[in-house]
Amino acid sequence: MFDKEVVKQLEDKARALRKNVIVSVGVNYPGHIGGSFSAADVMAALYFHKMKHDPKNRYMPDRDRLILSKGHIAILQYAALAEAGYFPKEELVDTKQLHSMLQGHPDLIKSGHIGIEAGTGSLGQGLSIGAGMALGLRMDGIVATTYVIMGDGELAEGQNWEAAMSAVTFKLDNLVAILDKNNKQAQGTIEGRFSLGDILEKWKAFGWNVIEVDGHNMEDILRGLYAADEAKGKPTVIISNTVKGKGIGFSEEHPVGMHNAALTQEQYDNAMISFSRRD
Amino acid sequence: MPHTNQRTAYGQALVDMGRKNKNIVVLDADLGSSTMGRMFENEFPDRHLEVGIAEANMTSMAAGLALVGKVPFTNSFAVFSTGRSYDQIRQSIAIGNVNVKICGSSAGLSDFGDGATHQSIEDIAIMRALPHFTVISPFDANEAYQAALAAVEHNGPVYLRLNRNDYDSITPEDKPFIIGEPVIMKDGSDVAVLATGYMVHVALEAAKSLEGKVSVKVVNIHTIKPLDSGKVRAALGACKSVVTVEEHSIIGGLGSAVAEALRHDPVPMEFIGLNDTFGRSAHNYKELLEYFELTPEKVAQAILKIKK
Numbered sequence: 001m002f003d004k005e006v007v008k009q010l011e012d013k014a015r016a017l018r019k020n021v022i023v024s025v026g027v028n029y030p031g032h033i034g035g036s037f038s039a040a041d042v043m044a045a046l047y048f049h050k051m052k053h054d055p056k057n058r059y060m061p062d063r064d065r066l067i068l069s070k071g072h073i074a075i076l077q078y079a080a081l082a083e084a085g086y087f088p089k090e091e092l093v094d095t096k097q098l099h100s101m102l103q104g105h106p107d108l109i110k111s112g113h114i115g116i117e118a119g120t121g122s123l124g125q126g127l128s129i130g131a132g133m134a135l136g137l138r139m140d141g142i143v144a145t146t147y148v149i150m151g152d153g154e155l156a157e158g159q160n161w162e163a164a165m166s167a168v169t170f171k172l173d174n175l176v177a178i179l180d181k182n183n184k185q186a187q188g189t190i191e192g193r194f195s196l197g198d199i200l201e202k203w204k205a206f207g208w209n210v211i212e213v214d215g216h217n218m219e220d221i222l223r224g225l226y227a228a229d230e231a232k233g234k235p236t237v238i239i240s241n242t243v244k245g246k247g248i249g250f251s252e253e254h255p256v257g258m259h260n261a262a263l264t265q266e267q268y269d270n271a272m273i274s275f276s277r278r279d
Numbered sequence: 280m281p282h283t284n285q286r287t288a289y290g291q292a293l294v295d296m297g298r299k300n301k302n303i304v305v306l307d308a309d310l311g312s313s314t315m316g317r318m319f320e321n322e323f324p325d326r327h328l329e330v331g332i333a334e335a336n337m338t339s340m341a342a343g344l345a346l347v348g349k350v351p352f353t354n355s356f357a358v359f360s361t362g363r364s365y366d367q368i369r370q371s372i373a374i375g376n377v378n379v380k381i382c383g384s385s386a387g388l389s390d391f392g393d394g395a396t397h398q399s400i401e402d403i404a405i406m407r408a409l410p411h412f413t414v415i416s417p418f419d420a421n422e423a424y425q426a427a428l429a430a431v432e433h434n435g436p437v438y439l440r441l442n443r444n445d446y447d448s449i450t451p452e453d454k455p456f457i458i459g460e461p462v463i464m465k466d467g468s469d470v471a472v473l474a475t476g477y478m479v480h481v482a483l484e485a486a487k488s489l490e491g492k493v494s495v496k497v498v499n500i501h502t503i504k505p506l507d508s509g510k511v512r513a514a515l516g517a518c519k520s521v522v523t524v525e526e527h528s529i530i531g532g533l534g535s536a537v538a539e540a541l542r543h544d545p546v547p548m549e550f551i552g553l554n555d556t557f558g559r560s561a562h563n564y565k566e567l568l569e570y571f572e573l574t575p576e577k578v579a580q581a582i583l584k585i586k587k
Contacts, residue, residue, distance in 0.1 A: 132343020
C-alpha cells in the first residue's frame with residue numbers, strides 16, 4: 001500500500017532517532033529511554049513523512065503541531081528535531097546539562113526556537129493544550145493538524161477525560177491523539193495500578209474516531225495516520241500498541257522498560273553498535 | 280456611566296477589546312453569568328468558549344490557544360481559576376511565559392454567602408509566587424475596566440483579581456491603568472496605608488476618621504506583582520510606618536509583598552488581613568468584613584498603634 005522505499009527510509013529514521021536518544025542520554029546519567037523507544041517509530045513517521053513542517057520556515061502558521069503530553073520523552077522529540085535539521089546533532093550530548101537548551105522536559109523558552117510547541121511534563125495536560133491549539137487554528141481558518149502523543153500511564157490523570165469531552169464538543173477533527181500504549185509506567189505495569197478497561201471502547205464512548213495500529217510496524221502506523229485525516233467532525237485517537245524500550249534487548253527485558261535509566265558504558269557501546277550497524 | 284461593579288466593568292472591557300482585537304477569546308467554566316463572560320458571549324459567540332465545569336482543561340486549552348496567537352481570558356471564581364487549575368497554570372502557562380489572562384472573579388470574601396469553599400484567601404500568594412506572572416488587584420470598577428485593557432497590552436501571563444459586589448468607583452473612568460504604578464489616593468505624612476481592592480475604600484474611610492489626629496497617606500497598590508522597591512519607597516514619602524490592608528490572608532499577600540519590597544530599607548509595619556483562617560458564610564458582605572475585622576475602625580486602630 002505504501003511505497004516500500006518510503007517505509008524502508010522511515011524505518012531507518014526510527015533507528016536514527018533511537019540512536020540519537022542514546023547519544024542524548026549518554027553514560028551514567030538517567031534518561032527516559034523506555035518511553036522514547038516505544039514511541040520512536042510513530043515519531044519518525046510524523047516528522048519524516050506525515051507532518052507538514054519545515055526547519056527552514058519553522059514558524060509557518062499552517063505547520064502541523066506536535067505536543068508531547070508524555071513530556072518525559074523530550075529526548076525523542078529532540079532526536080527527531082536534530083535529525084530534521086532544527087539544530088545541530090552535536091548538541092544532543094549536552095541534553096540536561098546546566099546550560100543546555102535541551103531540558104529534561106519540553107521547555108518553550110529555552111527550546112521554542114528548535115520546534116518545541118508547548119511546555120509539558122506534568123502529565124495529563126497535553127491533550128487540553130492540543131485541543132486549544134486545534135481550536136485556535138480552526139478559528140483562523142488555518143488548515144493544520146495538531147498531534148498529541150500521550151502515554152497510557154497518564155490516562156489516570158482526570159484532565160485527559162475533560163479534554164476528551166471538550167475535543168468532541170468542539171468537533172476538533174484537526175486534532176489527532178496518539179496513545180503510545182506500552183502497558184507500563186514508571187513503577188511497573190499499568191494493570192497493576194489502575195484499570196484502563198477496554199480502552200478502545202472508552203474512547204469510542206467519548207465520541208472519538210478510534211484507530212488501532214501496531215506502533216512498531218511502519219506501514220501500519222502510516223495507515224493509521226492517513227486514516228485519521230478522513231475523520232470529519234470529530235477528533236481521532238490512534239491507539240498505538242507498543243513495547244516499552246523497543247529496539248534494544250536489554251531495554252525491552254527491563255521490568256519497567258528502562259523508564260528513567262542510566263546506561264553503563266557497555267550498554268551504551270552495545271546500543272550504539274546495534275543502531276549503527278543497520279545505518 | 281461610571282462602573283459600579285468590577286465584574287460588569289470587566290465584561291464590558293472584554294466586549295470593547297473584542298471589537299478591536301479579533302484574537303481575544305474568552306473561556307468560561309459554567310459561570311459566565313457570574314464572571315460576566317456572558318457579556319462577551321452575547322457579542323461574540325464564536326469567540327466565547329464554554330468548556331463546562333472543567334477548569335483544568337479550560338486553563339490548558341487557553342495555553343494552546345495562546346500558543347497559536349490568541350489572547351485568551353479564562354474566567355471562574357478566584358478559588359477555581361487559580362486553585363483548581365494551579366498546576367496547569369504553572370506548567371503550561373507560567374514556565375513558558377505564555378500570554379494567557381486569568382480572571383479570578385468573586386475574589387476574597389466577596390462571595391459572602393457561599394462560605395470558605397468559594398472565598399479566595401490565598402490566590403494572591405500562589406499567583407505571585409509564580410515567575411513571569413503579573414498580579415493585578417484593581418481597587419474599583421473603573422480601575423478594573425482599565426486593568427483589563429492593560430492586561431491585553433501586556434504580553435505575558437496576567438492574573439486579574441476581581442470583587443463580586445457593587446460599590447462606587449472613585450477612580451476616574453478614563454484614567455489609564457499603568458501596571459506596577461502605586462496610586463496615591465490621599466496624601467499624608469505620618470502613616471502610610473497601603474491597600475488593595477475594596478480595602479482601599481476601607482483605608483480611605485479610616486484615614487478620614489483620623490483627620491486632625493494623624494496625617495494618613497492612602498496608597499492603592501493595584502499591582503501586587505511586579506512591586507518595585509523604589510516605587511513603594513517613593514510612595515511612602517515622609518511616612519515613617521506602614522499599615523497594609525487586604526482581603527486575603529496576611530500570609531503571602533499584599534503585606535508580604537510590601538515587606539519584601541522594603542526589606543533593604545525596612546519601616547515598622549502592621550498587617551491587616553485574614554489571620555491564617557478560611558472565610559465563612561454570611562448574609563451580606565459588610566457583616567463578613569466586620570467579622571474578620573476588615574473595617575475602617577480596625578484600620579484606624581492599627582494606624583494609631585503603629586504611629587506610637
